[in-house]
Amino acid sequence: MTTHWIDRDVSAQAVPVSVNMVDRIIVGETAPMRQLKRMIAAVAVSEAAVLVRGPTGAGKELVAEALHRASGRKGALIAVNCAAIPAELLESELFGHEKGAFTGAERARPGRIEQAAGGTLFLDEIGDMPLALQAKLLRVLETRRIQRLGASGEQTVDFRLVTATHRDLTAAVADGTFRADLFFRISVFPLTVPSLAERTADIPLILARLIEDYSSTNPAAEPPHFDLGAIRALSAHPWPGNIRELKNVLMRAFVMLPGRMVTARHVRDNLLGMEMPEPETADIALPEPPAPQAKGDLPDPSQFHDALQRLGDIDLRGYIRDIEVALIEAALDKRQGNVAQAADALRLRRTTLIEKMKKFGIRRGLAA
Structure with a gap:
């Protein structure tokens, strides 16, 4: 996701x-x-x-x-x-x-x-x-x-x-x-x-803009995706080169981890430590985060139980985040991008949904 x-x-x-x-x-x-x-x-x-x-x-x-x-x-x-x-x-x-x-x-x-x-x-x-x-x-x-x-x-x-x-x-x-x-x-x-070290909380926003800018000039490039652990690892770095150094790290991610989810280990070992990452393995995947149309369409919990039995450890916070994104996008699709109606469908306040959309970078339905 x-x-x-x-x-x-x-x-x-x-x-x-x-x-x-x-x-x-x-x-x-x-x-x-x-x-x-x-x-x-x-x-x-x-x-x-x-x-x-x-x-x-x-x-x-x-x-x-x-x-x-x-x-x-x-x-x-x-x-x-x-x-x-x-x-x-x-x-x-x-x-x-x-x-x-x-x-x-x-x-x-x-x-x-x-x-x-x-x-x-x-x-x-x-x-x-x-x-x-x-x-x-x-x-x-x-x-x-x-x-x-x-x-x-x-x-x-x-x-x-x-x-x-x-x-x-x-x-x-x-x-x-x-x-x-x-x-x-x-x-x-x-x-x-x-300095960037004085405002590390801005790193997700800066990364999003840098990814957007790079992707607009290199449409064939597969952007990497940073999980919360990766963001924490980036925030812990002292950044002596400031945003210029962060740009370099992102370029390494485009080259070394195209289209992949970047973890804290990737940040430490590959993007800052400059080791080549291991190839992506074909592990048994968890079920795709649901995008339901009705309550009855939600996956049965046993699906997750069976997958976990085979797969082992997962990044629970990252997976829950992906589920939340999928549900918000599904609600917006069903309501033709109307944020207020999507909030009603998710039983959220409109302002709460807007904050979540901002957090996850979901732009549909928000004024430009």
Whole structure:
């Protein structure tokens, strides 16, 4: 039985558009993530510069995307990784150049700041920017004017600045490797992205989104399915690489355990320990979780007794979960996706059924 997790409260009503936009981009419902998303929604519509802080791999670029998308700005989001471009090339990358400005400049080229006109400029790892270039960036932020290398005049550029770093810029200011005036200019609104270890309760939601994204671009891939033991094992991992590391673990699961139910042992031995899993065995299976149309169609308990006698140990919680999912899906099918009527058929309150659907990732009947 396939089990997924829903990644947001799609039943919520009367939520500001900016919050819905942020919620679609950034996955997480733990307290620090709800606080972060509220802050993003509040500051997105302003022109204030935002400094995004957090460990490597935590998803700082998603915060920049959410800020841009929720801002309503019509221009593009232009991203520059200051640590990935050699210092001698970074100035040309940011400011652009005219034809003949230097050896090899065979044609004029707009810089990233110019390309961000009407939109958002995202400077990732700004803590790695050379001091000389920091001074030039500060002047751009003060005047909103840029000059291409080799040009004789300046031009005005309207852009929103978002920066990010994993470094302690306060310490960098103290030791003289980062300008204090630039620091105060870029950190009008500092936002902190928590590490994955600080929000392990979000792991099922993040996995569901990653599986959905990967499956949409690789439709032939068989997604793995994580049982509760696997989720607990993932939650116990320290995640030094944060979400980037979790993506790697999921890719291993797609390769090593396609279409299989991933257990805690698989997580420890195969996905984290990098041992090849044993082939799936043809064990005697339990009866399929029931999808009854009427009370009289429920399987007789003796079927389970006989299967257990032959099979031995099972994951009871996982099997009961699969039964619950099957019954909810059957009730929704019988009531053409009407959640209220399905709740009546299952003798549940509508709100209780919605919570269960969210928990199991059953989207049918929930508003998008």
